[in-house]
Amino acid sequence: MIIEKLSRYHNREEFDCGNEFLNEFIKKYAYQNQNRYLVGITYVIHIDNKVIGYITLSAGSIKKTLMNKKKPYDDIPVLRIGRLAVDNNYKNKGIGKKLLKFAFNKALELKDIFGCVGIVVDAKKEAIPFYKHFGFIEMNVIEKHLTIPMFLSIKSLTNE
Numbered sequence: 001m002i003i004e005k006l007s008r009y010h011n012r013e014e015f016d017c018g019n020e021f022l023n024e025f026i027k028k029y030a031y032q033n034q035n036r037y038l039v040g041i042t043y044v045i046h047i048d049n050k051v052i053g054y055i056t057l058s059a060g061s062i063k064k065t066l067m068n069k070k071k072p073y074d075d076i077p078v079l080r081i082g083r084l085a086v087d088n089n090y091k092n093k094g095i096g097k098k099l100l101k102f103a104f105n106k107a108l109e110l111k112d113i114f115g116c117v118g119i120v121v122d123a124k125k126e127a128i129p130f131y132k133h134f135g136f137i138e139m140n141v142i143e144k145h146l147t148i149p150m151f152l153s154i155k156s157l158t159n160e
Contacts, residue, residue: 001052001095003102006030006042011050017085025083026054040082043102045095053095055103056082059110062120062139062151077114078151079107081121100134104157111154118154122147 012027030042033056040058044051060080081103086095103119110116120139123131124147128138136150 001045001047001098003043003045003099006034006044006051006054009049010044010046012044015051015054015085015087018088019085022083022085025056026051026085030054030056040080042083043099045099051087052090053084053086053099055084055099057103057106058082060120062149076117077110078118078120079103079110079116081119084121084127096130097134107154108157111158116154118156119152121150123150 006026008031012030015026016023026042026044033039034041040056042054042056045053058080060078061075062078064074064076084096084099086099107116107119119136121131121136122145123136128148128150131150131152134152135156136152139149139151
C-alpha cells in the first residue's frame with residue numbers, strides 16, 4: 001500500500017466508503033480542488049492504483065481564543081484535515097490510522113518550515129471517537145454545526 005498525492009491515474013470510480021458526499025468528493029472534486037483551485041491536497045492510499053482511502057490536507061488557522069492558551073497572535077497556524085475516508089472493503093484494517101499518521105508527519109514538517117501549532121479536523125459526530133482515540137480534543141465553539149471542530153497539539157506529537 002502506497003500513500004501519494006492524488007493524480008489523474010488513480011482509479012477512484014469504485015471507491016465507496018458508505019458516505020455519498022465523501023464518495024462524490026474523491027470521484028469528482030478532489031483532483032480539481034488541488035490542481036485548479038489550489039485549496040487542498042488529497043493524498044490517497046492505493047493498491048495497484050485503486051484508491052482504498054484518502055485524506056485531504058490544507059493550511060489553516062484558528063483563533064487563539066479557541067485554544068484557551070496564551071499565543072502572540074490572534075490567528076494561529078494549523079494543518080487542517082478536510083476529509084478522511086476509507087473504502088468499505090478496507091475498514092478496520094488500519095487504513096484510517098495510517099492516513100492520520102501521515103497527516104501527523106506532515107504537521108511536524110510544517111512546524112519546521114513555517115510554524116504549525118497542531119491539527120484541526122471538523123469531525124462528523126460518528127467520527128469523534130476515532131479522533132479522540134488519537135488525542136484530539138473538542139474545541140470551544142459558540143455555534144453548533146453538523147461537525148465538531150477538534151484539535152490535536154503539535155506538542156503531543158513531539159513529546160516536548
